[in-house]
Amino acid sequence: MTRAIVFDLDGTLADTPAAIAELLVEVAAEFGVTVTPEQAAKTVGRPLEESFGELLGKREEDSETESAVTRYRELFEQRVIGKKTELLYPSVVEGLRILRDSGAKLAVGTSKITPTAEALLSAMEIRDFFDVVVGHDKVSRGKPNPEMGQRSAYELGVPVQECVYVGDTVSDMQMAREAGMGAVAVTYGVAPRSELNKLNGVTCCDDFMAVVNACDTESAFVS
Known part of the structure; x- marks a missing residue:
């Protein structure tokens, strides 16, 4: 699959x-x-x-x-963009490389407009890992509406049920679940683990390599 x-x-x-x-x-x-x-x-x-x-x-x-x-x-x-690779969380490059080499398609779905997201990804030197970048300007309704997840899956050419969304806020996870995607939450971003733990069907990860491991298991995907 x-x-x-x-x-x-x-x-x-x-x-x-x-x-x-x-x-x-x-x-x-x-x-x-x-x-x-x-x-x-x-x-x-x-x-x-x-x-x-x-x-x-x-x-x-x-x-x-x-x-x-x-x-x-x-x-x-x-x-901000001028800080370039200093902005990356630990292990992001290594983790993205592992996921890409595993054959997974990768995308970014963000509330930023696409040109700003593209500029930030390029400045951090990770743009080439991603097949698709979907910004807020590509959807009519933002998170937690499921449209961003659905649009990302469409542009990737993958059924939404075979996608996982990784984010750091409650609205990210609500969007993922509403779209029918797997939901993986990082606890080092905006929302604290205490809030994310209250959500059903969400896998919480404390660092990026834990995200990689979570996305490599069947439990991260909606069947």
Whole structure:
């Protein structure tokens, strides 16, 4: 049976959540809104329009929200992408190589827009591991809606039931289960293990090599 693994990006492959939260706070301040790091952290992993809509108290399609998103992306490119391979969590390169060499198809399904995701993956020197990159701009509804998982499977040419999604948030896991994918959660990202442990049908992993092992077992896949 052909199998595929779809990865979230921030908090799963790249150690970026803290930097993202800092930028959300900074950009909100530029638009006259005081946001605490804790408030910003709760929105990490969502599409930026949704995050800034909530933090600024605006509609997602509001011009001020759009301006904040544009400003954030400028700062993210300047300050975060430039860190390159320093952003990778331990063992990510080794683990991706093992999975690719096993014959699995690999993809990224992220709330980032595709061009930003592509740029970050290239900067971290891991873009070539992935057959497909699906950003928020390729779907009409973000996580936890199952569309991103379904779109990733479609672009990979693999039935969704033969795919596993690896992520770090509750919405990642909800998306995976709703899509009919296997669900593997990393505990080193945004959501703590205590939250992830409450979810049914989810395998929790404390490091990336544990992810590799989980994806190499039948239990990680929906039958």
